[in-house]
Amino acid sequence: MVFEEQGTDERTVIEKLNLFLEEDTTYFSGHPIASMSTTPHRLGAKVFCRTMERSAARLHTVKGSVRVEQEVIEIVADLMNLKEPYGTTSSGGTESNILAMLAMRETRKKIRKPEIIVPKTIHSSIDKAAWILGIKLIKTGIDRQYKASTRQIEKRITKNVVGIIATAGTTYLGQIDPIDEIGKIADEKNIPLHVDAAFGGFVIPFLNDLGLGNHSFDFKVNGVTSISIDPHKMGLAPIPAGCLVFRSKRDLNAITSKTLYLPGASSRQSSILGTRPAASILAAWAIMNHLGRSGYREIVAGCMERTRLAKGRVEGNPVLELVIDPVMNILAIKSREVPLKAIVAEMETRGWRMATSPLPPSLRLVIMPHVTTGALNAFFNDLNQVSTTIPAD
Numbered sequence: 286m287v288f289e290e291q292g293t294d295e296r297t298v299i300e301k302l303n304l305f306l307e308e309d310t311t312y313f314s315g316h317p318i319a320s321m322s323t324t325p326h327r328l329g330a331k332v333f334c335r336t337m338e339r340s341a342a343r344l345h346t347v348k349g350s351v352r353v354e355q356e357v358i359e360i361v362a363d364l365m366n367l368k369e370p371y372g373t374t375s376s377g378g379t380e381s382n383i384l385a386m387l388a389m390r391e392t393r394k395k396i397r398k399p400e401i402i403v404p405k406t407i408h409s410s411i412d413k414a415a416w417i418l419g420i421k422l423i424k425t426g427i428d429r430q431y432k433a434s435t436r437q438i439e440k441r442i443t444k445n446v447v448g449i450i451a452t453a454g455t456t457y458l459g460q461i462d463p464i465d466e467i468g469k470i471a472d473e474k475n476i477p478l479h480v481d482a483a484f485g486g487f488v489i490p491f492l493n494d495l496g497l498g499n500h501s502f503d504f505k506v507n508g509v510t511s512i513s514i515d516p517h518k519m520g521l522a523p524i525p526a527g528c529l530v531f532r533s534k535r536d537l538n539a540i541t542s543k544t545l546y547l548p549g550a551s552s553r554q555s556s557i558l559g560t561r562p563a564a565s566i567l568a569a570w571a572i573m574n575h576l577g578r579s580g581y582r583e584i585v586a587g588c589m590e591r592t593r594l595a596k597g598r599v600e601g602n603p604v605l606e607l608v609i610d611p612v613m614n615i616l617a618i619k620s621r622e623v624p625l626k627a628i629v630a631e632m633e634t635r636g637w638r639m640a641t642s643p644l645p646p647s648l649r650l651v652i653m654p655h656v657t658t659g660a661l662n663a664f665f666n667d668l669n670q671v672s673t674t675i676p677a678d
């Protein structure tokens with residue numbers, strides 16, 4: 286491909302582009318069966334298109350958008366049971382986790398060889414962050430339900446530890462670490478505790494409301510100092526929309542840097558990115574205002590109903606089994622006989638967009654709003670056929 290001297294007419298360009306786009310799998314098809322994002326809510330899509338040119342880095346020129354960003358942080362913090370939040374929006378869970386770890390390192394600068402304790406089920410963005418920030422990760426074990434072992438975390442605390450991270454809604458299984466127990470230790474030892482609720486943040490509060498759980502994972506737990514929560518996952522916002530909320534202003538200050546050539550408020554930025562879209566944040570604000578807690582509760586209830594359907598279908602299959610009873614709208618499926626690789630390869634040829642988890646080796650399903658009952662039934666009809674016809678290893 287070369288950069289042509291002369292341009293092409295719009296129609297031809299769109300026709301050419303459509304040829305590429307036809308190769309993409311859309312959420313509308315129901316085929317992305319392991320995605321943590323979904324079709325954005327239509328109001329969010331509308332707001333996104335209207336505000337595409339706004340840069341959230343140009344704080345002095347988009348004063349209204351800045352106020353909306355602050356409201357997004359406040360609404361999300363309220364969901365996480367914090368009344369006076371300090372935070373920033375971000376491009377998603379990865380950026381939020383990097384920033385949370387940066388805050389841990391920067392507020393304990395005297396520690397020359399910083400270490401962070403993480404259960405081995407953390408999301409890979411935390412490995413990436415450790416790599417970027419020069420932090421050593423101390424990986425600790427998990428129990429039979431794949432939850433962090435609090436005892437192991439406690440045992441690994443040394444003078445070099447600048448923080449602990451736990452997950453509320455693990456990527457592989459949707460499991461929730463014992464945040465209240467870990468929080469107690471973090472509080473006692475005065476070590477920051479970051480909760481990665483990038484996925485679970487928009488699910489767990491509603492599970493609790495629906496009587497489908499009773500999980501303490503947010504700022505109600507004393508030791509929790511920061512939380513990542515992504516509107517672009519179960520918040521139904523367009524990509525990229527993440528949120529990082531701190532309990533203390535000191536942490537926000539620790540991730541704030543100066544951009545000297547920008548005037549006023551723009552000179553102080555708390556993000557990794559410079560120029561970044563405000564549109565998805567404005568869209569998240571619109572969706573959260575429009576749906577309210579009751580709207581999200583209804584969406585989570587629907588996802589959980591379909592998760593039960595999926596669970597029943599796995600239980601009805603002679604060669605498949607669930608790794609744990611699903612805690613949220615994520616299922617991990619083990620195969621007793623047929624190699625997972627072979628199942629995935631065949632399911633992919635049938636159009637399904639699959640994912641596997643390494644811990645333990647399993648197929649991973651995320652029952653997002655686009656995974657309708659019809660899509661799920663079609664998926665399990667295929668999966669039953671594939672898993673019972675491929676020869677065992």
Ligand SMILES: Cc1ncc(COP(=O)(O)O)c(C=O)c1O
Nearest residue numbers: 321377378379408410456483484
């Ligand atoms: C628990 C958790 N944290 C962080 C992330 C990273 O989020 P993003 O891909 O939006 O950067 C994910 C992504 O799936 C996740 O599941």
